[in-house]
């Protein structure tokens with residue numbers, strides 16, 4: 001049975017179902033139970049955007065508020081994971097990982113390898129990313145390229161409510177550290193979501209739309225911009241194949257290559273900056289593996305190589321959008 | 334209570350607090366109209382803290398601020414018109430519209446930035462204090478941070494470093510009882526945040542942050558110690574914020590009517606006026622005249638900010654160290 005849920009509630013449902021199924025699953029983060037130590041309503045927030053709201057009522061102390069001490073609480077989650085728990089940590093904004101990166105980069109990501117394959121660290125680190133909210137340079141970044149760069153971390157970018165649910169359940173059951181990135185602008189998006197529990201495997205791209213002329217690989221929220229562009233281009237007789245990798249580590253290179261072999265053209269859409277990025281990485285994979293199929297240069301549609309500006313006019317200029325994607329497709333056709 | 338303060342100082346202190354209050358109250362209204370982009374965190378209620386501290390500072394002294402930074406900016410002398418334009422995302426703003434409410438900075442005024450990252454300021458202020466020490470100019474650094482922020486590793490590490498290096502730093506804790514929706518009693522396992530100072534070998538002082546005079550005196554002593562090379566102090570000011578964590582917060586985690594009650598009983602502007610008038614140092618009429626001038630200033634800043642030009646595409650790519 002499926003019904004419409006928004007992305008935020010789909011995440012909440014995934015957490016709730018996994019907490020019910022496995023009591024080793026615990027939720028840790030700032031304000032995730034909301035209202036601790038105050039005289040107002042308990043569970044008032046459920047995280048700053050209300051994603052975990054209601055979980056405290058159902059699961060009590062398995063939903064743990066923390067002091068503002070990211071290194072300590074993400075490190076605790078990593079340690080608990082290495083000792084048999086399955087913590088899901090809410091990091092609020094991806095940008096805040098800056099203060100506790102060691103625990104992810106040098107600890108969580110390394111255990112399995114350094115310990116000769118004996119360690120399992122089933123920790124999920126959820127966070128919101130992306131622009132469009134006038135959040136400026138310290139609250140808008142898309143840091144997934146940095147995470148994907150680190151061997152040992154799995155990186156998930158769900159673009160719809162149904163994917164958010166299935167991929168989060170998969171992330172919680174995975175035995176390695178998973179970075180689960182939620183685009184702020186998608187929280188209110190509605191879509192069909194099955195009621196029962198289900199998983200979506202990592203490393204399996206979704207072909208959102210089939211086409212024969214150009215392959216567009218788009219990440220996270222950009223999938224929607226790309227489908228919008230593809231719909232408009234179809235009216236002009238240009239058929240785009242839109243691919244959503246869904247996870248960028250592991251990355252389903254086979255589906256991307258197969259598509260480029262069919263279309264001969266590639267546009268990569270990434271909300272992040274272009275240098276040392278996923279957009280660069282995906283184009284490099286295609287240049288190496290499908291060079292012979294390419295009929296023209298690969299095009300990237302990304303933000304410019306600057307921090308995210310605050311002012312509304314500047315942020316609108318900064319972000320990739322459907323018009324920029326259309327122009328990129330037309331430029332290589 | 335006011336032995337060191339001359340009448341003009343008292344009027345200046347009142348004007349600063351009133352400017353912060355009007356600026357914030359006006360932003361609360363403006364934000365509700367939907368014309369202000371992004372996140373806005375209001376400082377209203379905490380004015381005596383920023384004012385009582387910054388009255389002792391010159392442009393050579395540095396402060397670091399928080400996400401709730403408007404009050405610190407105004408108290409440190411940042412131009413109100415520039416701030417208002419910045420909050421509206423205009424080109425005439427303090428940061429050309431690139432920073433917004435949470436990132437206002439003015440290095441010439443010694444204001445090293447509001448900050449979107451909780452706990453980011455104190456290490457920077459240790460650096461400012463280190464620079465002042467090398468230059469031997471007697472400058473000090475003040476790091477403002479909240480009760481929630483007091484748990485951040487960066488702050489604890491900074492306290493240790495400042496103490497070990499005997500840096501001229503004041504760790505200025507604004508304890509308003511809440512970190513977003515989480516109460517200080519859940520977050521901090523000691524009665525006073527200032528208790529932590531002992532572990533870092535520095536004085537820890539707790540004062541009523543709603544009493545300008547108490548803040549002024551305690552900050553004066555901490556700053557004197559810092560300037561004299563005696564090292565850092567942790568000064569905790571107990572205060573409250575009247576509005577939500579950010580604009581748009583329904584504050585369900587607070588008991589009903591809490592902020593209205595606090596406005597009645599703990600308002601720093603009222604407390605200041607009562608004390609200063611009762612001591613015969615200023616008159617009610619003098620304070621009212623300031624109220625009027627400040628109201629006009631804030632109104633003017635909004636009118637000008639609304640009319641100011643927005644940045645343009647050419648501004649998007651400037652200010653990056655390496656551009657492509």
Ligand SMILES: Cc1ncc(C[n+]2csc(CCOP(=O)(O)OP(=O)(O)O)c2C)c(N)n1
Pocket residue numbers: 030068070092096099399400401449450451452478479480481482483509510511512513578
């Ligand atoms: C590193 C980091 N973690 C979390 C946040 C989100 N955040 C912003 S303000 C805030 C609460 C700060 O509380 P406190 O220090 O008491 O200051 P107050 O808001 O009460 O002035 C939090 C958790 C952040 N901006 N940066």
